[in-house]
Amino acid sequence: MIAENDSILVFEYFTASGEKDRCIISEAEALIFALLDDLKDFNVDLVINESYGDIVAKYENVNPILIDVDIIDWLSENAANFNNAIFIAAENNNNLYNITKILEENNVKTYTSSAEACLKSSDKFETYEALPIEIPQPRSFRFKIDPKGYWKRAIENLHEKWQAEDPLTPLKLIIKPLIGVDCEDIVIIEDIDDLSYDLENIFPPGSRIIVQEYIEGTDISVSLISDGKNAIPISLNEQFVELKNDKGTYLGGKLPIENEYKDEAFEIATKAVEAIDGLKGFVGVDLLINADEKDIYSVYLLEINSRFTTPYVGLAKIANFNIGKSIIELIDGDIDIGDLDISLDGQIEFKKSGDSLEIRRI
Numbered sequence: 001m002i003a004e005n006d007s008i009l010v011f012e013y014f015t016a017s018g019e020k021d022r023c024i025i026s027e028a029e030a031l032i033f034a035l036l037d038d039l040k041d042f043n044v045d046l047v048i049n050e051s052y053g054d055i056v057a058k059y060e061n062v063n064p065i066l067i068d069v070d071i072i073d074w075l076s077e078n079a080a081n082f083n084n085a086i087f088i089a090a091e092n093n094n095n096l097y098n099i100t101k102i103l104e105e106n107n108v109k110t111y112t113s114s115a116e117a118c119l120k121s122s123d124k125f126e127t128y129e130a131l132p133i134e135i136p137q138p139r140s141f142r143f144k145i146d147p148k149g150y151w152k153r154a155i156e157n158l159h160e161k162w163q164a165e166d167p168l169t170p171l172k173l174i175i176k177p178l179i180g181v182d183c184e185d186i187v188i189i190e191d192i193d194d195l196s197y198d199l200e201n202i203f204p205p206g207s208r209i210i211v212q213e214y215i216e217g218t219d220i221s222v223s224l225i226s227d228g229k230n231a232i233p234i235s236l237n238e239q240f241v242e243l244k245n246d247k248g249t250y251l252g253g254k255l256p257i258e259n260e261y262k263d264e265a266f267e268i269a270t271k272a273v274e275a276i277d278g279l280k281g282f283v284g285v286d287l288l289i290n291a292d293e294k295d296i297y298s299v300y301l302l303e304i305n306s307r308f309t310t311p312y313v314g315l316a317k318i319a320n321f322n323i324g325k326s327i328i329e330l331i332d333g334d335i336d337i338g339d340l341d342i343s344l345d346g347q348i349e350f351k352k353s354g355d356s357l358e359i360r361r362i
Helices: 014-019 022-038 050-056 071-079 092-105 115-122 126-130 150-165 197-201 262-275 312-319 323-332
Strands: 009-010 044-049 062-067 084-088 140-144 173-177 187-189 208-213 217-225 231-244 247-255 281-289 299-305 348-355 356-361
Touching: 009 014, 009 022, 014 022, 014 044, 014 071, 022 044, 022 084, 022 312, 022 323, 022 356, 044 050, 050 062, 050 348, 071 092, 084 323, 092 115, 115 126, 115 299, 126 140, 126 208, 126 299, 140 150, 150 173, 150 208, 187 208, 217 262, 217 312, 217 323, 231 262, 231 312, 247 312, 262 281, 262 299, 312 323, 312 348
Parallel strands: 009 044, 009 084, 044 062
Antiparallel strands: 140 208, 173 187, 173 208, 217 231, 217 281, 231 247, 247 348, 281 299, 348 356
16 A cells, blocks of 8 residues: 555656657657546656656646656666556567566566566567467467578478468468567568568568467457456457558557457456466457457457556546556555446547547547
């Protein structure tokens, strides 16, 4: 429990580190300010780049700590001065894991997933292997792009093996970075004869990748909160993903949505989060509604995001409960997850447009 006279350390990676790319920073700003709005009942020590000094001054409960260095470097020197923390970061360059590890090593209580859980869920193949068999997932295998090009033959052999299991259905492959964010560097191989060494332009030698069977369908996600043992779904979300020139781009989404497979998606997402020790706080699970009605599975799990994801910004606007505050109270044991009254009032659409994130009620 956070003592009355104690505070909670709050930050978001890009806004703290002084990122200037508007395409990145617009989403980062939306996330951190949504979290600050949820934490108005707490004393907050906010670490943020000095360029935000005037903006954060309006928060009466916030003690701004203005910096002009990388947040990881700052934490390495200062984390021990704090008792509690809730933060936003993504898997890029293992930032999510590295930040969590620093906080844990300095005995800071975190209201986000543990370092071990972040590491496991950041690695798509580790997630694939960690989840129980009853959770449907696309067939997957990991490779390293070796400098001599042996990876190409290895992927061709894998395709031959998988295709032999169902020779009447042409098999497509999808290739992703083993640790990646959104649809970053996704490549779809429609025909195995299209696989070429040009892939090294996207994944240079030394890169670690995951190769999966490509399943046609509708991209969705489930947003959940967890107390570290039990998870509860908040919303089923549509994801806007553009496939162009055999590559995927994440463009935004809509929430909440209704779908005939909603209950199944909620069940799969909840089981997955509860299956990995240390997942807690806000968690996003990416899934796919299968377009093939003959398949025995209607919904497949794609990956787990052990962190605040973009839908949180929209949910914070329409949830009839305070998500950020509830996370802290759940992990502190002040409330039970079964006591939460999960309800949403309205629908939100968010789109990445140029260098901005547009959010509107619909």
